[in-house]
Amino acid sequence: MQTEVIYNPATLEKIVDVSYGGTKDTEDAIQAAHQAFPQWSSMTARERSGLLYKANQLMLEQAEELAITLTSEQGKPLQESRGEIKSAASFLLWYAEEANRLYGETIPSSMPSKRLMVIPQAIGVVGAITPWNFPASMITRKLAPALAAGCTVILKPAPETPLTAIKIVKILEEAGLPRGVVNLVTGDAKAIGSSLLNSEIVRLITFTGSTEVGKYLIKESSHTVKKLSLELGGHAPILVFDDAQIDQAVDLTLASKFRNAGQTCICANRVYVQRSIFQQFTDKLIAKVKEMKLGDGLEDGTDIGPLINLSAKEKVQRHLDDAVAKGAKVIKIDNKETSGLKGHFYSPTILTNVTDDMRVMYEETFGPIIPIQPFDEEDEAITKANDTNYGLAAYMFTKNLDRSVRVMEKLQYGIVGINDVFPALAEAPFGGIKQSGIGKEGGHHGINEFVEMKYVSMGIER
Structure with missing residues (x-):
């Protein structure tokens, strides 16, 4: 059996060998899901709900073990991992409840001899492809609604972070999930993906990852005319208006940008600050960043962990080099003791004197760099924020209610945070517009991605 080594990105030490699957493993998983589908989809919603409730309880009971595993293979600080496990469990809980609320409808007929109904039915076998940056919550955000709807699943986690996925699947088995309902395949991304795409059995691909891969899918x-649910890249702007509570704006900008070392699809990518408070905001930001600790996520007090691998680190450096070549002023916060760190660490960096032609202002950096640019008028900030092919998340800081409404309505994004940079909740729809994706995850909207509406027209005798 072919295996692959999983490394800790903070220490570069080997954690374990995992199986490295390919085409044959994926085809076996598809068949297992296909065979399990009739029984699973015919169970009552209440029965499926009960299994998801049990899985939620087990995940919370095993939360610390899961968080340690997540940090070990992914790198984020342990406190962040604990929060992610709690979030992951919340999707199991929410869709345990939503399983019982998947309603159809009756339609008043224009003809006395007809009765019209619409019935939601599980779409079938689902291929779920999840990323490494949130290896727990991105799995349950897909699996929970799929299972609640009655679908069976082939899960392909990111090759960098399979260990969290393995533990989650074991929890589902422990909760009583029938054999074949969820099938985990790790390994060759191209071979696994091709098998899922080419299969006539797989009716839906749900994917979180880059826009480039989304276009390929x-x-x-x-x-095979599959249904797709795609949560793709982002380039989130933060707009800080002069009536904002500055300390709040600084704290939440940092929390957004440096969460998971900047490796999130909805984190701040560019910050626009109204000119009258630009210097004050920047000074406070620099002071706060100097207090942050770079280090191993398993060590107490760590605020920023490593990047996932060397390739990610090199990409961040390319973005910085490009900005410097085009005139950016670099404020690199490297006054912490970092000489003993072996992993893929990158010091938090603030850029001023940035221009719109710099890559950090239009490409997703996925690292701890904050470019800050001043603006004068509200409409100018909105125009700059919307000047992108992405449309996942955008944020603003203001205490002006009228401005909140005006700007929110004009921002071309699927998610808008007003004095809030953590919008992702199990009960709310998550997803972008433009080249940031198709469909929604979370909320009552999320389960609809996994069903098809069957229209029934019944003739009756009067």
């Missing part, structure tokens, strides 16, 4: 899924 759109193209290749056309051969």
Whole structure:
């Protein structure tokens, strides 16, 4: 059996060998899901709900073990991992409840001899492809609604972070999930993905990852006309207006940007600050960043962990080099003791004197760099914020209610945070517009991605 080594990105030490699957493993998983689907989809919603409730309880009971595993393979600070496990469990709880609320409808007929109904039914076998940056919550955000709806699943986690996925699947088994309902395949991304895309059995691909890969999935899924649910890249702006509570804006900007070392699809990528408070905001930001600790996520007091791998670190450096070459002023916060760190660490960096042609202002950096640019008028900030092909999340800080409404309505994003940079909740729809994705995850909207509406027209004798 072929295996792959999983490393800790903070220490570069080997954690364990895991199996490295490919085409044959994926085809076996598809068949297992196909065979399990009739029984699973015919169970009552209440029965499926009970299993998800049990899985939620087990995940919370095993939360610390899961968090340690997550930090070990992914790198984020342990406190962040604990929060992610709690979030992951919340999706199991929410969809345990939503399983019992998947309603159809009756339609008043224009003809006396007809009765019209719409019935939601599970779409079938689902291929779920999840990323490394949130290896727990991105799994349950897909699995929970799929299972609640009656679908069976082939889960392909990111090759960098399979250990959290393995533990989650074991929890689902422990909760009583029937054999074949969830099938985990780790390994060759291209081979696994191709098998899912080419299969006539797999009716839906749900994916979180880059826009580039999303476009590939759109193209290749056309051969079998699959349904797609895609949560893709982002380039989130933060707009800080002069009536904002500055300390709050600084704290939440840092929390957004440096969460998971900047490796999140909805984190702050560019910060626009109204000119009258620009210097004050920047000074406070620098002071706060100097207090942050870079280090191993398993060590107490760590605020920023490593990047996931060397390639990620090199990309961040390319973005910085490009900005410097185009005139950016660099404020690199490297006054902490970092000489003993072996992993893929990158010091938090603030950029001023930035211009719109710099890559950090239009490409997703996925690292701890904050570019800050002043603006004068509200409309100018909105125009700059919308000047992107992405449309996942945007944020603003203001205490003006009228401005909140005006700006919110004009921002071309699927998610808008007003004095809030943590919008993702199990009960709310999450998803972008433009090239940031198709469909929604979370909320009552999320389960609808996994069902098809069957229209029934019944003739009756009067």
